[in-house]
Amino acid sequence: MSLLSGAVLGGGGLLIAECYGPTFQGEGPSVGEESLLMRLSRCNLSCPRCDTPQTWDWSRFDPREVSTRHSVEDLAAWVMAHSPRLLVVTGGEPLLQQGELVALVKLLSGRRVEVETNGTVVPLPTLVEAVGAFNVSPKLEAFAAPRDRRINPEALRAFAACGKARFKFVVGDISQLDEVASLVVEFSLTQVWIMPEGTSSAEVIAGQRALAEHVLARGWNLSTRLHTLIWEDEGGR
Ligand code: SF4
Numbered sequence: 001m002s003l004l005s006g007a008v009l010g011g012g013g014l015l016i017a018e019c020y021g022p023t024f025q026g027e028g029p030s031v032g033e034e035s036l037l038m039r040l041s042r043c044n045l046s047c048p049r050c051d052t053p054q055t056w057d058w059s060r061f062d063p064r065e066v067s068t069r070h071s072v073e074d075l076a077a078w079v080m081a082h083s084p085r086l087l088v089v090t091g092g093e094p095l096l097q098q099g100e101l102v103a104l105v106k107l108l109s110g111r112r113v114e115v116e117t118n119g120t121v122v123p124l125p126t127l128v129e130a131v132g133a134f135n136v137s138p139k140l141e142a143f144a145a146p147r148d149r150r151i152n153p154e155a156l157r158a159f160a161a162c163g164k165a166r167f168k169f170v171v172g173d174i175s176q177l178d179e180v181a182s183l184v185v186e187f188s189l190t191q192v193w194i195m196p197e198g199t200s201s202a203e204v205i206a207g208q209r210a211l212a213e214h215v216l217a218r219g220w221n222l223s224t225r226l227h228t229l230i231w232e233d234e235g236g237r
Pocket of ligand 1: 049
């Protein structure tokens with residue numbers, strides 16, 4: 001059993017930070033695709049540069065004000081009432097609630113679900129079967145907590161072996177690409193995407209330009225941050 005799997009939340013229904021859309025999938029292999037976004041509350045990490053601290057940082061936010069529990073039936077009804085065929089489930093760390101997440105996905109007829117995860121929780125076989133893809137973003141040393149919290153070898157190996165994972169690394173500068181390469185080799189990762197850090201369109205464009213040739217040289221893929229290019233740091237888009 002994983003060190004982190006004991007952190008799974010219970011209580012019935014899903015703890016939600018926000019749901020919105022239609023919008024576009026803003027990052028990774030499906031960028032630009034019409035989608036709905038469901039942000040689950042709670043995280044098992046506490047990355048200093050996290051851009052969604054309202055999902056976990058109770059020193060700054062009151063969880064009773066920034067999260068609400070909803071039944072999977074109500075959430076499924078919300079998804080099915082909208083036209084996008086893609087549902088992006090993000091967080092926080094969605095796999096802390098993966099039992100209920102499986103129940104939700106099973107109610108979504110004709111919809112594809114992508115789950116964004118930090119890659120530290122071993123996915124249930126039933127979740128692997130139910131979702132279309134995992135966008136796994138292991139955190140690098142400069143971004144997150146010590147390695148024994150941000151890297152869970154058992155979970156990363158499970159994602160690498162499941163056949164549905166794409167690995168998306170948020171990179172601050174090119175000096176961090178060697179750390180990505182080490183993880184790629186150590187865990188036999190395929191489908192590697194590099195995405196620049198940045199909360200403004202100017203930062204994202206500059207990051208992409210700085211990274212592009214280096215990412216090509218390593219045989220990886222480059223992701224933009226479409227929401228930031230279009231809407232800057234405006235929330236709920
Ligand atoms: S894993 Fe993601 S949601 Fe959790 S603290 Fe880190 S950046 Fe924030």
